[in-house]
Amino acid sequence: MELPVLNDQPESKGESGCSAGSCGSTDDQLDHLSDEIREKVQNHPCYSEDAHHYFARMHVAVAPACNIQCHYCNRKYDCANESRPGVVSELLSPQQAVKKTMAVAANIPQMTVLGIAGPGDPLANLERTFETFQTLSRDAPDIKLCVSTNGLALPDAVEELAKHNIDHVTITINCVDPEVGAKIYPWIYWNNRRIKGKKAAKILIKQQQKGLEMLVAKGILVKVNSVMIPGVNDQHLAEVSRIVKEKGAFLHNVMPLIAEAEHGTFYGVMGQRGPTADELQALQDSCSGDMNMMRHCRQCRADAVGMLGEDRGDEFTMDKIEDMDIDYQAAMVKRKVIHQAIEAEMNEKRASKEEHTIALPKLNTRPVLMAVATSGQGVINMHFGHAKEFLIYEASSEGARFISHRKTELYCSGDDSCGEAETALEKNIRTLEGCEVVLCSKIGFEPWEQLEAAGIQPNGEHAMEDIEAAVMAVYLEMAEAGKLDETTQQKRANA
Amino acid sequence: MSLSIIESCVNCFACEPVCPSEAIYEAKPHFLINSKKCTECEGDFADPQCATICPIEGAILNALGEAINPPGSLTGIPPEKMAEAMAELQAH
Ligand code: SF4
Ligand code: SF4
Ligand code: SF4
Numbered sequence: 106m107e108l109p110v111l112n113d114q115p116e117s118k119g120e121s122g123c124s125a126g127s128c129g130s131t132d133d134q135l136d137h138l139s140d141e142i143r144e145k146v147q148n149h150p151c152y153s154e155d156a157h158h159y160f161a162r163m164h165v166a167v168a169p170a171c172n173i174q175c176h177y178c179n180r181k182y183d184c185a186n187e188s189r190p191g192v193v194s195e196l197l198s199p200q201q202a203v204k205k206t207m208a209v210a211a212n213i214p215q216m217t218v219l220g221i222a223g224p225g226d227p228l229a230n231l232e233r234t235f236e237t238f239q240t241l242s243r244d245a246p247d248i249k250l251c252v253s254t255n256g257l258a259l260p261d262a263v264e265e266l267a268k269h270n271i272d273h274v275t276i277t278i279n280c281v282d283p284e285v286g287a288k289i290y291p292w293i294y295w296n297n298r299r300i301k302g303k304k305a306a307k308i309l310i311k312q313q314q315k316g317l318e319m320l321v322a323k324g325i326l327v328k329v330n331s332v333m334i335p336g337v338n339d340q341h342l343a344e345v346s347r348i349v350k351e352k353g354a355f356l357h358n359v360m361p362l363i364a365e366a367e368h369g370t371f372y373g374v375m376g377q378r379g380p381t382a383d384e385l386q387a388l389q390d391s392c393s394g395d396m397n398m399m400r401h402c403r404q405c406r407a408d409a410v411g412m413l414g415e416d417r418g419d420e421f422t423m424d425k426i427e428d429m430d431i432d433y434q435a436a437m438v439k440r441k442v443i444h445q446a447i448e449a450e451m452n453e454k455r456a457s458k459e460e461h462t463i464a465l466p467k468l469n470t471r472p473v474l475m476a477v478a479t480s481g482q483g484v485i486n487m488h489f490g491h492a493k494e495f496l497i498y499e500a501s502s503e504g505a506r507f508i509s510h511r512k513t514e515l516y517c518s519g520d521d522s523c524g525e526a527e528t529a530l531e532k533n534i535r536t537l538e539g540c541e542v543v544l545c546s547k548i549g550f551e552p553w554e555q556l557e558a559a560g561i562q563p564n565g566e567h568a569m570e571d572i573e574a575a576v577m578a579v580y581l582e583m584a585e586a587g588k589l590d591e592t593t594q595q596k597r598a599n600a
Numbered sequence: 601m602s603l604s605i606i607e608s609c610v611n612c613f614a615c616e617p618v619c620p621s622e623a624i625y626e627a628k629p630h631f632l633i634n635s636k637k638c639t640e641c642e643g644d645f646a647d648p649q650c651a652t653i654c655p656i657e658g659a660i661l662n663a664l665g666e667a668i669n670p671p672g673s674l675t676g677i678p679p680e681k682m683a684e685a686m687a688e689l690q691a692h
Contacts, residue, residue: 170614171655174674180655181610196611225612232617291676294653297618297645366685374677374685 160447162218163209165202167237168230169223172257173293173309176371177332177362180225196224199236201423207245208426211436214443222253222275228262235265242270247437251275253330257293257309259316267323274320275328275358276313280338281345283307288337291371314352321353328356333380333388334372335362346392357392361385382511383539386497389509454483470589472501474508475576476537476561478545485567485575489548495537498572500580505573511536534559542579544572601663602635603648609659615650624650 171180197205202221210216219241221227227234238250252266253275266274280286286306293305300308320327329349331342338345346357362379364372371377380388476495478487497508513533530552537543543561546568556563567575583589602623605615609630616624616631621644623637633650640663641648651660651668657675658667671679 169612170617170653171612172614172653174655176676180612225614230613230617292674294614294618297649297652298647299652367689369682369685371675371677374682 160217161213161215162220163206163216164220164222165197165205165237166224167197167199167202167233168221168227169196169225170229171223171225171255172229172295173226173255173305174291175255176289176291176377177334177364177373179369179373181369197423199233199240201426202237203240203244204431205421205423205426206241206248207431207433207436208429209421210245210248210440211431211433212420212429214436214440215447216248217444218249218251220251220253226255226258227252228254228258231258231262231265235269238266238269238271245433245437246270247440249273253277254316255309256313256316257295258312260312260319263316263319263323263325266320267325271325273326273328275330276317277330277332278313278317278345278349279331279334280306280341281310281314281348282341283310285338285341286310289334314348317349317352317354326355327353328358329354330358330360332362333359333385335378335380335384337377339380339384339388342388343392359385359389359392381538382509382536386509386539468502468584468589470502470584472499473542473580473583473589474499474540475542475544475579476511476540477572477576478543479572483572484569485544485572486546486569489543489545489552489563489565492545495540495543496572497540498576500576505576505580530555534561537561542583544575544579601640602638603633603640603650603663603668604635604661604665605631605633605650605659606661608656609654610656612655614653614655615660618649618653620644620649 171178174180206219221234221237234252238252241248241250248270249272250270251273252271254262254277256276256278259274259276279289283303283306286309287303290306290309292299292301293309294300295305295308317327317329327349329345331338331345333339333342342359346359349357362372362377364370364377364379366373366376475498477485477498478489478492478495479485480487492513494510494512496510499506499508513536533552534555537556537559540561542564543556544564544567547565548556548563553563564579567578580589605624607630611626611630613626613631616626619638620641621637621639623634623639625632625634645652648660648662648668651662654660654669655674657669657671657673660668662668671682
């Protein structure tokens with residue numbers, strides 16, 4: 106039986122945005138999209154699993170105010186679930202934001218997308234947000250703009266959003282039922298009053314749904330983010346997924362609640378737990394159906410700069426930017442050349458993958474989850490102890506499928522905080538729960554032993570190799586060794 | 601008569617654009633209310649707008665110096681629960 110290494114449909118076209126059938130946007134799903142939409146997704150790191158290995162995004166924090174309160178957010182910090190908590194972003198004026206964006210775009214030509222996502226709600230800061238967008242769509246037309254919102258002020262902003270270079274809007278929708286909403290949102294600011302409880306949730310939900318419909322009608326792509334809160338909306342999110350999909354949302358991204366007491370959020374202080382990696386994955390699987398699910402989201406902080414999963418913000422602080430002299434016209438020419446080269450490389454890689462399909466013997470084996478340590482480019486190139494996150498792949502007789510990424514705590518930080526190293530390593534191993542193999546470029550003796558003891562096989566033999574190819578090679582070895590014969594095991598691949 | 605903003609303000613900007621009297625201004629270390637301009641929103645709105653959108657309990661005081669949004673009123677976190685959680689963190 107001939108099987109592609111990737112989940113590529115045989116008839117898949119080379120030019121579509123993403124070739125891994127696993128990611129937010131599969132070939133299959135892209136194929137029936139218009140060329141216009143496909144083009145919008147092609148080089149957007151957040152929308153295309155493939156693109157995020159090559160293209161970078163940045164966020165600017167121009168919009169600190171918010172018009173609602175979420176129980177997972179403490180406004181003393183960045184929005185806990187739309188960015189990394191506890192790190193206050195550098196607040197920029199619209200002029201500074203424009204300057205920073207152009208400086209980054211000139212220095213990191215892979216940067217294709219500028220997002221405004223907080224720390225508050227961009228649409229509760231209409232003037233600051235639109236001034237930034239207006240200037241950029243005029244002076245840096247090769248940058249895609251996107252915005253994230255809680256949706257309360259969205260219907261009134263759609264008209265203006267459509268005027269700028271805005272292809273994408275992200276709406277955080279955690280519920281469609283005011284009963285559930287009342288447990289997530291303590292209050293909203295609406296028509297000059299503070300409104301609480303179910304009444305508040307009802308208004309918010311109505312505005313979100315209306316905003317979604319209006320955006321879709323205008324041809325603007327909509328991604329819906331949902332925060333999974335066990336015991337609050339976990340049972341409800343499949344319904345949310347169904348409804349937003351019906352209304353034409355392009356992607357649904359279910360993210361885990363982050364709730365630590367030290368963030369001072371309602372959930373943190375009241376002891377609300379976040380979902381386990383397994384629970385999150387099960388929900389993502391049940392929501393996926395024929396819906397595009399985004400699984401490579403990194404919940405980046407509100408002023409992150411660089412490829413997904415990395416943050417080069419420190420190179421572009423305001424004082425450093427003041428000293429930079431940017432010739433954006435020249436930069437645009439350079440950017441264009443580099444973007445074309447990247448797209449050519451992506452296409453080539455895709456084509457060569459289609460060629461190098463591995464001939465799998467007819468297998469009747471169960472699927473296996475594997476964790477991969479990588480810093481990008483689609484290869485295994487991270488030391489186990491340096492990995493800040495693992496990509497989770499499912500290998501089965503159907504091929505390799507990207508499932509999600511899981512964040513870790515670094516257990517080897519290299520400084521003298523190593524006193525807690527053991528517990529951190531244990532924590533890391535717990536992050537890998539459900540995986541049977543971990544692929545990395547290298548791994549130390551101690552973690553090796555502990556992983557084995559936890560029933561996870563470490564593997565450093567495929568360093569620098571293509572992830573999917575390595576995952577399938579290991580899977581085949583396991584199959585040949587007769588480790589995968591329990592055919593009764595439920596196949597995730599078919600779920 | 602005027603409202604005032606105290607040091608627990610986190611400079612989130614929310615209050616500034618909603619003030620009908622342009623009484624609120626960005627200042628260091630936190631936003632301030634110009635007491636000559638503040639009308640307590642009388643004649644414009646039923647509730648003082650700044651205190652109605654401010655997400656931080658205790659950051660805005662009324663003319664008598666009392667918190668308009670006392671502890672627990674916005675987040676729903678009972679003050680003793682908050683104290684407990686913070687004490688626990690300090691102990692670490
Ligand atoms: S919408 Fe975002 S910034 Fe506003 S309270 Fe919710 S999480 Fe925080
Ligand atoms: S009470 Fe009204 S007028 Fe006074 S500062 Fe607040 S918003 Fe402005
Ligand atoms: S809304 Fe409250 S926290 Fe925000 S700037 Fe005004 S006083 Fe400060």
